[in-house]
Amino acid sequence: MTVIRILWRHRALIAVLVRRDLDARYRASVLGFFWSLINPLLLLAVYAVVFTYIFNPRFPGGDPYPLFLFSGLLPWLFFSGAVLDGSATLIDNGPLLAKVMCPPELFPAVTVFSHLIHHLLALPVLFLAMVASSVAGLHSFPWSFPLVVVALIPWLLTTGGAVFAISVLSVHYRDMRDLVGHLLNLLFFSSPIIYSLEGLQVPVMLHRVLALNPLASLVTVYRDAVFVGRVSSPQLWLVAFAVGVVSWLLGTRIFAAYRETVVEAV
Amino acid sequence: MKGSLRFADVTKAFRWQGLRSPHETVKGAFFHRRKRRQKSSREQYVALDCVDLQVSTGEAVALIGPNGSGKSTLLKLIGGILKPTSGTVEVAGRVTALIEVGAGFHPEITGRENVVINGMLLGLGRREIEERMQEIVDFADIGPFIDQPVKIYSSGMYVRLGFAVAVAADPDILLIDEVLAVGDEAFTRRCLDRLARMRQRGVTMVLVSHDLDLVTSFADRALYLNRGKIVAEGPADAVVARYRSDAAGGSGRDDQLPTRREDDDEMRWGNGDIEIDSVELLVGEKRSRLVAGGGPCSLRIGYSVHKQTDDFVFGVAWHRSDGTQVSGHNTDLAGLVPRRLETDGEVCCEYDSLQLAPGEYLVDVAIHARNGLAYDYWCDALKVRVTSEVEWPGVWSPPHRWRSTGPEWGKSTEYRRAAPEDTDE
Numbered sequence: 001m002t003v004i005r006i007l008w009r010h011r012a013l014i015a016v017l018v019r020r021d022l023d024a025r026y027r028a029s030v031l032g033f034f035w036s037l038i039n040p041l042l043l044l045a046v047y048a049v050v051f052t053y054i055f056n057p058r059f060p061g062g063d064p065y066p067l068f069l070f071s072g073l074l075p076w077l078f079f080s081g082a083v084l085d086g087s088a089t090l091i092d093n094g095p096l097l098a099k100v101m102c103p104p105e106l107f108p109a110v111t112v113f114s115h116l117i118h119h120l121l122a123l124p125v126l127f128l129a130m131v132a133s134s135v136a137g138l139h140s141f142p143w144s145f146p147l148v149v150v151a152l153i154p155w156l157l158t159t160g161g162a163v164f165a166i167s168v169l170s171v172h173y174r175d176m177r178d179l180v181g182h183l184l185n186l187l188f189f190s191s192p193i194i195y196s197l198e199g200l201q202v203p204v205m206l207h208r209v210l211a212l213n214p215l216a217s218l219v220t221v222y223r224d225a226v227f228v229g230r231v232s233s234p235q236l237w238l239v240a241f242a243v244g245v246v247s248w249l250l251g252t253r254i255f256a257a258y259r260e261t262v263v264e265a266v
Numbered sequence: 267m268k269g270s271l272r273f274a275d276v277t278k279a280f281r282w283q284g285l286r287s288p289h290e291t292v293k294g295a296f297f298h299r300r301k302r303r304q305k306s307s308r309e310q311y312v313a314l315d316c317v318d319l320q321v322s323t324g325e326a327v328a329l330i331g332p333n334g335s336g337k338s339t340l341l342k343l344i345g346g347i348l349k350p351t352s353g354t355v356e357v358a359g360r361v362t363a364l365i366e367v368g369a370g371f372h373p374e375i376t377g378r379e380n381v382v383i384n385g386m387l388l389g390l391g392r393r394e395i396e397e398r399m400q401e402i403v404d405f406a407d408i409g410p411f412i413d414q415p416v417k418i419y420s421s422g423m424y425v426r427l428g429f430a431v432a433v434a435a436d437p438d439i440l441l442i443d444e445v446l447a448v449g450d451e452a453f454t455r456r457c458l459d460r461l462a463r464m465r466q467r468g469v470t471m472v473l474v475s476h477d478l479d480l481v482t483s484f485a486d487r488a489l490y491l492n493r494g495k496i497v498a499e500g501p502a503d504a505v506v507a508r509y510r511s512d513a514a515g516g517s518g519r520d521d522q523l524p525t526r527r528e529d530d531d532e533m534r535w536g537n538g539d540i541e542i543d544s545v546e547l548l549v550g551e552k553r554s555r556l557v558a559g560g561g562p563c564s565l566r567i568g569y570s571v572h573k574q575t576d577d578f579v580f581g582v583a584w585h586r587s588d589g590t591q592v593s594g595h596n597t598d599l600a601g602l603v604p605r606r607l608e609t610d611g612e613v614c615c616e617y618d619s620l621q622l623a624p625g626e627y628l629v630d631v632a633i634h635a636r637n638g639l640a641y642d643y644w645c646d647a648l649k650v651r652v653t654s655e656v657e658w659p660g661v662w663s664p665p666h667r668w669r670s671t672g673p674e675w676g677k678s679t680e681y682r683r684a685a686p687e688d689t690d691e
Contacts, residue, residue: 012386012391012392013387016382016386016392017383020372020375020379020383023374024374024375093370095370096370098347099347099363099370100365100370100384100387101345101363102387263347263348264281
């Protein structure tokens with residue numbers, strides 16, 4: 001658990017670096033921080049138009065589809081964004097690692113936290129969309145919405161583990177980044193984001209394979225809370241947390257194995 | 267003890283990087299697994315080779331040597347940026363590395379915000395930085411630019427701000443890698459002054475520089491590295507002299523590089539073909555370590571010959587204990603052409619009048635070949651105290667008189683006496 005100790009000791013620095021990340025991103029823009037609201041809002045608007053008027057997929061539990069999709073996509077964007085950035089974070093901060101002493105753990109952590117903050121900023125958009133659609137009578141309001149906080153814990157652990165592993169691996173293997181891009185694509189379509197496992201009409205074998213995807217449980221508990229409006233079964237919660245813990249342990253273990261040679265390879 | 271550091275048998279090897287390395291890619295890692303296990307010397311580059319080093323609190327040590335000799339690697343090992351391949355590195359206290367000032371400044375945010383982040387990276391707390399902010403801003407002296415994004419800074423401003431943060435970090439050990447070479451002259455002077463004051467406070471400093479004058483004026487001690495090994499170690503001016511003579515004599519010839527004489531005093535080296543047996547100061551006919559400024563004296567060098575040669579130079583260098591060079595002279599510069607050196611004997615360097623200001627002086631004595639190859643190089647072979655009735659400042663005390671037609675002067679009966687004279691040790 002040395003990683004956690006290092007992160008805790010440098011929590012003030014991490015906070016400042018996360019702020020720097022966010023600041024720097026919005027510094028030169030007119031709308032500033034509003035961008036983190038506008039981005040998901042635009043996304044939602046596009047989905048609403050496309051998936052209502054142009055192409056309207058229907059399956060049980062998937063109505064209204066734009067909201068269904070949005071509620072699965074949000075945590076995925078957190079995960080995939082952090083992993084993609086994570087594959088570059090140590091390389092980008094190479095000068096710092098090589099010239100100033102600072103623990104390399106900082107940078108993957110900063111990546112995860114700044115994406116988490118982006119995600120948290122998008123949550124009000126999701127919340128308001130739910131309120132609006134229930135007022136319009138399209139959907140009953142999911143009273144389980146606050147559970148999103150709990151659902152985010154396995155997401156955070158999983159993302160953290162993945163980012164730690166990817167960050168250090170992509171320093172040592174420069175083609176890791178391309179690989180990550182493809183893997184994310186594969187993972188996206190094999191996760192129940194654009195569809196739900198329950199409403200899926202596919203051969204049993206394929207269904208079983210898709211259910212093996214570790215992210216499936218995470219997507220489902222998240223969407224159950226913010227969209228479906230129910231508390232997932234304890235088994236599902238257990239699986240989601242187990243995925244998170246295993247990912248975290250594995251990721252930090254991989255990080256530790258390559259940690260000492262990061263500076264030389266960067 | 268805070269501010270001290272110790273290297274015991276430290277080796278640092280790097281794996282070669284580049285296109286020929288099979289481990290750069292995931293594909294490579296899979297297809298060259300077996301190769302990966304064996305660490306052949308072909309895959310490794312030894313940057314530091316079994317280095318022992320001890321630096322005590324408050325010392326200023328310079329690392330000199332040609333490019334690629336391992337100086338920066340050594341510095342990074344002290345800083346904890348790199349880990350040794352083998353051996354142990356012990357460092358006590360907070361280390362700040364001025365390896366590349368301003369490394370990690372983010373271009374999009376302002377100088378002031380960067381100061382906070384950089385300060386925290388250097389180990390300061392947020393409150394400490396707020397407290398020192400004014401001091402840092404004053405020292406950097408970049409005016410209204412401090413509240414502008416760093417991307418519009420000139421490279422000089424960048425360095426100024428980076429240096430200001432780094433020295434404000436209040437380290438126990440400060441590592442400096444060539445950073446004084448940047449910035450304009452006024453700023454460099456200010457940096458040096460700040461470093462000097464930090465030294466007074468007892469901050470340990472390790473400096474890498476190719477500016478040899480800076481090294482001799484700044485460092486107590488120098489280490490001369492070549493190909494990852496410490497070739498010479500001792501008082502800064504002596505080691506610098508050694509480095510200079512090596513550089514002039516073609517440092518590429520590895521076999522000719524004299525090795526450090528392990529068994530002897532660290533401030534002495536050479537291949538031992540000719541050995542200095544004794545160095546004495548003679549005043550009149552008497553041996554002494556005390557000589558009156560302006561009086562006559564001579565240096566007598568006794569030597570023994572272990573290997574006959576026709577290429578030899580006897581040399582003497584005077585310096586102050588603070589490293590200030592006073593004078594250096596040798597038989598070659600005096601126009602004496604060496605013919606033959608077969609038997610043991612003595613050489614004398616006679617001074618009609620030692621025109622030195624009062625104080626303590628150190629004398630290096632050397633016998634070397636004309637290309638600089640040392641037979642015996644003995645730093646601080648002799649400590650001499652020059653006395654005077656009046657405490658002159660500086661090092662030179664020429665005989666002189668004041669003549670005038672205008673003002674009238676009386677004659678003082680009181681002299682400002684020099685410090686009480688030590689008797690012969």
